[in-house]
Amino acid sequence: MPYHYLLTASGPDCPGLVAQVTRVLYRLGCNLEDSSMTRLRGEFSILLIFSSSKPFVLKTLDKAFREIGRKNLLTVHVKLLTTPEMKKSLATRPLTLITAYGTDRPGLVYRLTERLARSRVNVTDVTTHRSASRRGAGYILILEAELPASLTRARLQNSLRPLARRLGMTVTVKPVDSVAL
């Protein structure tokens, strides 16, 4: 039964960060599982699950990453994932895509996600973009979420309508298109 760990790392972007982090894992004999890595403006961030057939003392892992952390100004953190945490990561219901866009104003993300939380909608992925033009700043939110079994997409769309009107946003709710490859 493999042991699973979650690594998070962030810092100023530069070429070779992914290679440096994954080289440490390779040398430790670990396997990369799921990961999400992205650059926001000049900052690079990694969220990565890896596994190992043998347990590590967390201090050993911290030590292994210390050097590349210091060299690249990366903040690295590793934690052990429990079996229930790993099982939880598997999606249990089809995902729903919620798109919202309109003029940027304070509190958009908070108000929308707070409304979703009240409906027990579990947000699993958030991407936001701020876009400035001559007309002002626009904000685009793209969320993926799991809906509770009792809530249909049509009902959620209807319940979000008054909030969307108040915020001056276009909000749509639809199934996530999955592609079989």
Add this chain to the structure above:
Amino acid sequence: MPIRPIRQFPDPILKKNCQPVVALTLEVSRALNDLVDTLNASPGVGLSLPQIGFLWQGLAVDVSRRKKGGAGHGRIVLLNPRVVSSEGEQVFREGCLSIPDFLADVKRARRVRVEGMDVSGLPVRWDVEDFEAVVFQHEIDHLSGILFLDRVSNAKTDVFRRKKP
């Protein structure tokens, strides 16, 4: 004829429904001339009247302006356009002159038949396919306040920030 500024997100005009053109007045003709001039001065292959500030149902498409777009039917200016039939599907990575920062993979029909009125007021029908069909569907969406962001169906695979030149 003036080249008009292209309205950009979050300009509220982009979310409005456009009115059908009932008479080819001087105002409408001028707006259409401006539409073509603005399209020609832009890097795009299609433009709709609301994107230059007019709430009438009108668009201009010219896929021959894009190297890889093929000749298509050349420049088409169409009023009150509507898709009367469609078949097949295709996914194309679209951008929009009104949302310059983003690209998105959008699923649309591969072939569409579009009917409308030409600049002399005569009814016309166009059968378009592939890239030209994408451009028509994209521009016709603008006339109902629909942006390509409304057509995104997967957060992880569909939306991309356009690379800065």
